Amino acid sequence: MSSKTEMLNELLEDLSKASQGNVQASLIISRSQGLTICAHFPADVEGELPGEDVIAGRSTQIHMATNKVFNQLKRGNLFRILVEGDSGYVIICDAGKEALLAVLTNKRVNLGYLFFMMTRVSRRIENIV
Numbered sequence: 001m002s003s004k005t006e007m008l009n010e011l012l013e014d015l016s017k018a019s020q021g022n023v024q025a026s027l028i029i030s031r032s033q034g035l036t037i038c039a040h041f042p043a044d045v046e047g048e049l050p051g052e053d054v055i056a057g058r059s060t061q062i063h064m065a066t067n068k069v070f071n072q073l074k075r076g077n078l079f080r081i082l083v084e085g086d087s088g089y090v091i092i093c094d095a096g097k098e099a100l101l102a103v104l105t106n107k108r109v110n111l112g113y114l115f116f117m118m119t120r121v122s123r124r125i126e127n128i129v
Contacts, residue, residue: 005038007128011121012040015103018117022109024088025049027056028125029100034060037099037129047087049104059092059102080115093118096126 002010008028016023024045028037039052049055062081070078080093088106091114095101101122105114 004128008038008125009040011124011128012038015117015121016040016042019105019109019114022105023103023114024106025052025055025104027052027059027102028095028129029056029059029102031060031063031098031100055102055104059090059100062090063092063100080118082111091115091118093122095122096129099125099129101125 012026012028015026021042021044023042024047025039025041027039029035030037034057036052036056039055041049041052050058062083063078066081067078070076078094080091083090088104089109089111091103091105093101101118103114103118
C-alpha cells in the first residue's frame with residue numbers, strides 16, 4: 001500500500017502529465033498553516049519559478065483574502081481562483097477542509113481541461129488528507 005505522500009505526489013504528477021507539459025508547478029498546501037504538504041516541479045519547466053514556500057505562502061494569502069471578499073460580496077462558496085499574468089496563470093482551489101491545490105501554468109494551457117482535472121484531483125486529495 002502506498003503512503004499518503006506517495007499518493008499525493010502521484011496525483012500531482014498525473015495532473016502535470018494531463019496538462020501536456022503546461023503545468024510549471026503544482027502544490028498541495030495546508031490551509032491552516034500555509035505550508036507545503038506536497039509539491040511537484042516538472043524537470044522541463046521553462047523560466048524561473050519561486051520556491052515552494054513562497055508559492056505556498058502567497059497562494060494561502062490570495063485564498064484567504066479572496067475568500068473574505070467573496071463572503072462580503074455574498075457570492076456564496078469560493079471554488080476556484082484564477083489569476084492571469086503576462087507569462088501564465090496561478091490557479092488555486094479548495095481540496096477539502098484541510099488543503100488547497102495551487103497550480104502555476106504557462107499561457108498555452110487549456111484552462112477548461114485543467115479546471116476539470118483540478119476538480120477531480122482536489123476530490124482525491126480531500127479523501128487522502
